[in-house]
Amino acid sequence: MSSPASRAPRKFLVVVDKTPECKVAIRFATRRAMATGGRMTLLCVAQPTDFQQWRGVEEIMKDEAHQEAESLIYEAAKAVNELSGITCELVIAEGRAMDALMELLKGDSDLSILVLATSTAKEGPGPLVTTVATAAQYPIPVTIVPGSLSNAEIDSLA
Secondary structure, eight states: OOOGGGSOOOEEEEEEOSSHHHHHHHHHHHHHHHHHTOEEEEEEEEOOOOOOSSHHHHHHHHHHHHHHHHHHHHHHHHHHHHHHOOOOEEEEEESOHHHHHHHHHHHOTTOOEEEEEOOOSTTOSOHHHHHHHTOSOOSSOEEEEOTTOOHHHHHHHO
């Protein structure tokens, strides 16, 4: 059995999207990474388009989705760095969020903890939280944070 000092630092994973709760997950994971000497990986998924009428238009829509994903992930990485000084590993994938997440988990054995935040909407905790929480088997521990937490509450918890 290895001693705690010989283990690699924890690698926290956050899925970045446009939802307000994403910022809660990012802040919580950042604070936990700071407290434990951990690292951060951010995953942003460029959602596929269903538009296949004209090839040129489809390509433009794909490019726009990728540019939006880049913008979101860079903004999130900047927030992490300003809060903690941590430089994040950035992963941009295409397709469905859950598929991209599972692919990343298969390919990166250093990932330690997935951090998600629940939606504050009446519809429920959010599709990714629901899918992950009801999965029979999941390869790493998942921390689900209430999406309604304030920055001060996150800072005191993490």
